[in-house]
Amino acid sequence: MDADLLVIGGGINGVGTAADAAGRGLSVILCEKGDLASGTSSASSNLIHGGLRYLEHGQFGLVRQALRERNLLSKHASHLVTAQPFLLPMSPEIRKPWLLRLGLKAYDFLAWDSQLPKSSSIVIKDLGLQSQYHHALKYYDCKVDDSRLVLHVALQAHEHGAQIFTRTEIIAAERTPKYWIVKLKNGNEIRDYVVKAIVNAAGPSAQQIANNILHVHTEHKIRLIKGTHILVPKLFDYNEALVLQNNDQRTIFVIPYMDKFSLIGTTEVLVDDPKDPVASEEEIEYLCNAVNKFILNPIKKADIVHVYAGIRPLYNDNNQDPSKNSREFVIDIDDKQAPLITLFGGKLTTYRHTSEQICNILEKNLPKCGAPWTDTAYLPGGHFPNDDQEMFKQHIKKIYTRIPQDLLQHYFNNYGTRITNLLMNVHSQANLGEHFGGFLYKREVDFLMQHEWARTAEDILWRRGKQGLFLDDQRVSRLSQYLDSCHK
Numbered sequence: 001m002d003a004d005l006l007v008i009g010g011g012i013n014g015v016g017t018a019a020d021a022a023g024r025g026l027s028v029i030l031c032e033k034g035d036l037a038s039g040t041s042s043a044s045s046n047l048i049h050g051g052l053r054y055l056e057h058g059q060f061g062l063v064r065q066a067l068r069e070r071n072l073l074s075k076h077a078s079h080l081v082t083a084q085p086f087l088l089p090m091s092p093e094i095r096k097p098w099l100l101r102l103g104l105k106a107y108d109f110l111a112w113d114s115q116l117p118k119s120s121s122i123v124i125k126d127l128g129l130q131s132q133y134h135h136a137l138k139y140y141d142c143k144v145d146d147s148r149l150v151l152h153v154a155l156q157a158h159e160h161g162a163q164i165f166t167r168t169e170i171i172a173a174e175r176t177p178k179y180w181i182v183k184l185k186n187g188n189e190i191r192d193y194v195v196k197a198i199v200n201a202a203g204p205s206a207q208q209i210a211n212n213i214l215h216v217h218t219e220h221k222i223r224l225i226k227g228t229h230i231l232v233p234k235l236f237d238y239n240e241a242l243v244l245q246n247n248d249q250r251t252i253f254v255i256p257y258m259d260k261f262s263l264i265g266t267t268e269v270l271v272d273d274p275k276d277p278v279a280s281e282e283e284i285e286y287l288c289n290a291v292n293k294f295i296l297n298p299i300k301k302a303d304i305v306h307v308y309a310g311i312r313p314l315y316n317d318n319n320q321d322p323s324k325n326s327r328e329f330v331i332d333i334d335d336k337q338a339p340l341i342t343l344f345g346g347k348l349t350t351y352r353h354t355s356e357q358i359c360n361i362l363e364k365n366l367p368k369c370g371a372p373w374t375d376t377a378y379l380p381g382g383h384f385p386n387d388d389q390e391m392f393k394q395h396i397k398k399i400y401t402r403i404p405q406d407l408l409q410h411y412f413n414n415y416g417t418r419i420t421n422l423l424m425n426v427h428s429q430a431n432l433g434e435h436f437g438g439f440l441y442k443r444e445v446d447f448l449m450q451h452e453w454a455r456t457a458e459d460i461l462w463r464r465g466k467q468g469l470f471l472d473d474q475r476v477s478r479l480s481q482y483l484d485s486c487h488k
């Protein structure tokens with residue numbers, strides 16, 4: 001037997017399951033056909049949130065669960081998951097103000113154990129919004145860099161002994177009553193592995209993999225909903241994100257992004273193909289128009305610096321309106337022979353709970369599987385002495401006096417306490433080696449290759465941070481050239 005468990009997919013739910021299972025004493029292999037987080041988990045709105053709008057659909061249990069997870073993540077990865085204030089300007093013709101106030105009271109109530117401030121009503125002044133928007137509700141959620149969260153959880157899995165195989169695709173499987181024989185393909189190499197159980201966490205491809213590779217017909221079905229985001233130069237000087245109510249009842253977020261940009265999203269379009277989603281001109285126009293109805297200085301398509309699209313792998317509840325499709329996750333269990341668990345749905349915010357539920361099911365089939373543990377576990381880099389992040393930061397500033405403050409802050413946000421591993425024996429900026437542009441130096445590139453499974457320029461620029469926003473084509477080619485030289 002090569003392992004107790006094979007996890008298919010290196011998105012947030014795959015790495016979450018691998019970490020939880022490995023921590024319970026199972027031997028785990030995770031295969032990801034591309035880079036970690038190369039699917040939906042790097043195309044989100046980057047929010048760790050309860051999902052205020054799900055209250056409108058009566059999904060109180062889902063919201064409470066997500067708010068609980070928001071709490072845990074803000075504690076266990078406080079360098080990565082940070083508070084984000086939101087303003088919801090009143091549009092009485094779309095939703096009655098009393099209804100929104102009531103909704104936010106319910107949100108506050110469900111977040112009873114949160115450290116974040118409660119909601120309040122404010123008068124809008126000098127916020128760059130059109131004059132008909134004069135009142136807003138203010139509330140708090142959290143934000144995160146989605147793909148860095150995936151990387152942190154993958155590291156947690158690895159620390160507990162999981163083997164993480166990137167650029168490794170499952171291409172075939174044979175099932176027996178007691179085990180699976182799977183074929184994993186990495187480049188030109190194909191290898192057979194024998195495992196006791198499989199968790200299929202392939203996100204949008206989960207159904208296809210279940211049907212075509214694992215030859216199992218799942219009880220539940222998937223619904224694929226594409227969402228697009230655009231990034232424009234920072235629209236406002238303030239730190240609040242905006243929640244804008246569009247007249248089709250949908251809401252559009254405008255979120256401060258990396259100090260210099262505003263992230264605008266998202267659309268909801270039903271699609272058939274789980275692979276390589278592309279933002280359409282229509283979706284981009286929809287987002288620009290939705291925002292322009294609110295702001296004083298309209299944005300144009302030419303302002304857009306970056307666009308991305310991702311697919312929500314929701315379980316299909318057959319709701320006529322896809323935007324009202326339930327956001328609850330469903331775990332499809334097939335243990336007639338060697339067990340297979342297929343996940344439909346699941347959010348970035350609730351990955352820990354989802355993974356815990358999956359492992360609780362595995363416990364029944366794999367007696368070696370231990371008890372749940374992740375609700376008290378810090379993510380790598382997230383455990384600050386005495387839980388005092390500020391004191392740790394001051395300590396770091398004293399050690400690395402010759403590293404610019406903004407660069408140090410950038411490293412802190414991305415690595416937390418792991419900053420000391422990254423900067424081991426670094427005494428000055430010169431020790432960081434070649435500068436590839438933005439905040440990216442050779443030292444970090446080497447660290448990402450050695451410790452975070454990075455192989456290509458795209459892995460580094462878009463999924464180990466977002467320095468891709470600051471490098472021109474020439475600098476990207478130089479980085480690729482350097483990476484090629486390392487792989488020779």
Ligand SMILES: Cc1cc2nc3c(=O)[nH]c(=O)nc-3n(C[C@H](O)[C@H](O)[C@H](O)COP(=O)(O)OP(=O)(O)OC[C@H]3O[C@@H](n4cnc5c(N)ncnc54)[C@H](O)[C@@H]3O)c2cc1C
Binds near residue numbers: 008
């Ligand atoms: C537009 C948008 C905005 C969102 N915003 C938020 C938000 O703000 N907050 C939040 O909590 N949630 C948000 N979500 C939801 C969240 O991002 C997703 O639910 C979550 O990332 C799904 O993760 P996953 O691991 O299930 O799937 P994925 O991240 O897609 O991972 C599946 C992985 O499986 C791999 N794979 C596929 N086929 C194979 C194969 N044959 N062999 C091996 N590997 C394979 C893929 O390469 C992929 O990396 C958003 C989603 C979208 C689309």
